């Protein structure tokens with residue numbers, strides 16, 4: 139291993155610049171800790187943006203990769219793949235779904251969901267009924283179809299023309315959804331908890347009302363659980379917190395804990411329109427990816443990881459509220475269980491940088507919402523450490539802003 143500067147220089151010279159300048163070179167990980175190429179340790183409370191839910195190099199994942207790599211890595215979907223059908227069975231047993239399709243990433247399974255919704259509608263209602271309602275501030279991926287589904291101008295800009303037939307409602311506002319439903323609509327797609335959109339949880343009422351509209355008009359309800367699923371919100375799937383089921387659900391990220399895999403789950407009456415030849419993937423559902431996914435799902439169930447996320451999430455939130463709740467810079471807390479947002483009254487970029495300088499990795503969405511997605515195996519001591527770093531950093535940040543805008547800070551209540 140060379141030093142961090144060496145890799146930064148390579149990145150600056152050889153990588154496409156779409157990720158911007160990256161200050162940290164990560165080289166190793168174990169549990170909730172990662173270390174950089176110079177050996178500096180960090181507490182990773184971002185977990186690959188909700189990928190490493192079982193922590194880094196979880197023994198069960200490492201074992202599944204090693205064993206399957208020595209048995210059978212790949213074959214075409216022209217053949218039945220044992221680990222693929224075992225994983226499909228397990229996901230079906232644990233969810234609303236009857237059938238599963240596998241691909242390699244979140245965007246890819248969302249593409250599959252969009253294609254399936256269109257095909258179902260065409261099969262049952264004829265042509266011309268292909269429009270999909272998604273939410274503003276959503277995030278569904280980086281392919282052309284999924285940036286179109288994503289209700290954020292900054293993600294779409296420059297890639298026009300986008301796909302035809304997407305309309306954007308306001309999250310948690312059922313009237314804005316109803317206003318967009320026409321005889322051309324075939325589906326409504328949303329994240330039960332928006333991740334990139336500021337860690338914003340749906341209300342139960344909103345999901346129930348969207349479900350009712352879908353039932354009324356035979357629209358398919360698609361949940362994107364790529365970030366909020368796989369135990370993070372205290373149930374294996376986030377919508378199980380609400381008890382409102384979809385027709386199609388996508389998961390990816392933590393289904394592989396770092397190994398690329400995505401799954402699209404659906405009901406029998408919808409899956410049946412996927413006649414032979416309508417959809418597919420070379421790598422999707424391959425023996426290795428599915429062995430890893432199967433080991434992860436089994437571990438989550440056996441070790442009650444979602445229940446753990448609910449418990450440790452409640453502890454973490456309580457400690458965050460105690461330490462930060464009174465601060466003028468903190469507007470409020472968001473999210474569910476181990477999907478935590480801290481809304482600030484100022485932009486959060488400097489807070490993220492300062493936390494990293496003190497050994498805590500987090501990030502920021504929508505400009506001012508700190509996003510914390512710790513591995514679900516985080517201990518109370520690790521949560522305490524994160525809270526202590528955040529409290530220090532936010533206190534300093536608050537003082538900095540107070541100096542810059544004393545009048546404005548005073549006007550907010552004069553607590554300091």
Ligand SMILES: Cc1ncc(COP(=O)(O)O)c(C=O)c1O
Nearest residue numbers: 243244245277278279333364365
């Ligand atoms: C909610 C959601 N959907 C889709 C995606 C896209 O997944 P991928 O990057 O694996 O294509 C992401 C990635 O951040 C996501 O958070």
